[in-house]
Amino acid sequence: DGGITQSPKYLFRKEGQNVTLSCEQNLNHDAMYWYRQDPGQGLRLIYYSQIVNDFQKGDIAEGYSVSREKKESFPLTVTSAQKNPTAFYLCASSPSGGNTGELFFGEGSRLTVL
């Protein structure tokens, strides 16, 4: 079935460690997004990519990095520079080229820093 797969679903990290969250889609969508969700704050955009080999910072990009080497994949690295990384991370994709903005979401990855 087509969709978006995020892994791992749960992840624990020690302070000072980098960690990479995986996001893969087989929907043939051009655009991919990473959001962070914290209680009471809704979804905040970290990074997004409209096309392969190109990406833009969102509202809270500091302490995060991404790559878009393949259309299907948009991994997010949470670096040790991110001061408060414990959160629920959501990846999404959408078609582009006149698309009307509907996003398709993965099931999320919950990161806990110990």
Add this chain to the structure above:
Amino acid sequence: AQSVAQPEDQVNVAEGNPLTVKCTYSVSGNPYLFWYVQYPNRGLQFLLKYITGDNLVKGSYGFEAEFNKSQTSFHLKKPSALVSDSALYFCAVRDISPMNRDDKIIFGKGTRLHILP
């Protein structure tokens, strides 16, 4: 920049009663507006969208939303609530800026809907 606001953190409705979840928007130009639903520890699911045309938009699971340009609102509604409608609901707007190639979706903070049996 475009934005949406959800003024209520939580809404409680008795099962069988009509429900409304409020959303107001601030955009330049014509708005692209959306509603999404999230169940616990899951990703978001698309419910409906307004791009153009009829002000009353029908979506999944019996939900609908009314676009009101004069009040800059896009409230989510359902005539008869079910316990299974209990979830977190997000209003969203598409933020497009062709000059700097921005094209992204901005979400509100979410409203938790409790349907009481």
